[in-house]
Amino acid sequence: MxxxxxxxxxxxxRLSDQILIDSIKxxxxxxxxxxxxxxxxxxxAEVxxxxxxxxxxRNDIFLTTKIWTTHYTADQLIPSLKQSLQKLRTDAVDLTLIHWPAPQLGISVEEMMKNLLEAKQLGLTRHIGISNFNIDLTQQAIDAIGREHIATNQIELSPYLQNQKLVDFLNQQNIDVTSYMTLAYGKVLHDPVLQQIAQQHQANSAQIALAWALQLGYSVIPSSTQAAHLLQNLQAQQIQLSAEEMQLIAALERQGREVDPAELAPVWDK
Structure with a gap:
């Protein structure tokens, strides 16, 4: 696939107003x-x-949004996505994700996925997917609508949180892995291992963390408000890490999760 x-x-x-508009442009x-x-x-709206x-x-831009937990039901999901499309000034987005599984809300994965699939069938979104789903919930989503409809699982991934079991499962299912928080809120920037590797490549530690994720086949979505950082992040695509360097980064795993809202998150795979 x-x-x-x-x-x-x-x-x-976490970006808004003119700062966000300038960042995107x-x-x-x-x-x-x-x-x-x-x-x-x-x-x-700013996006x-x-x-x-x-x-x-607009046709040259791949635009993703995510449905919030209060909008998963049949009477809410499609109207909320139509509102998003109005704000985004587009007839359809390229990808729409269920943002959090939110098991405590009592809405089944089957129900939310079928409602999302209907949005796709109506032409409001070209692709659909999930975010912050563990293995069990991803399997439930697959069982509900078929894995061919699930474009990605967007999950927190960084050198400090490598989520290997979940990543292996997604790879087996041919579901793209999207990594968010790849820099762990900036915590990895000061890592001596990443800094040492960065010196070898005349790069910075942020670029090395991004290159690591890209080399593993993940999609990355770093943000920045500074033009220099936006360019440096983009240039991470040109960095080729050696097998030894990849192993050094693999050894940084510490289950360092940054985002774990109790009422929304599933039980994470260890």
């Missing part, structure tokens, strides 16, 4: 062609404005 999600994109978590100028947002980020004001045609 060929990759659906572009390997490199721009994240927009700069990124698009530099060559980014994928943008990731979500209903709960509260910034879809839509930035794309409209940019020099890049």
């Amino acid at each position: 060929s990759r659906i999600v572009p390997q490199f994109g721009l994240g927009t978590f 700069t990124a698009l100028d530099l060559g980014y062609r994928a943008i990731d947002t979500a209903q709960i980020y509260g910034n879809e 839509g404005q930035a794309i409209t004001e940019s020099q890049v045609n």
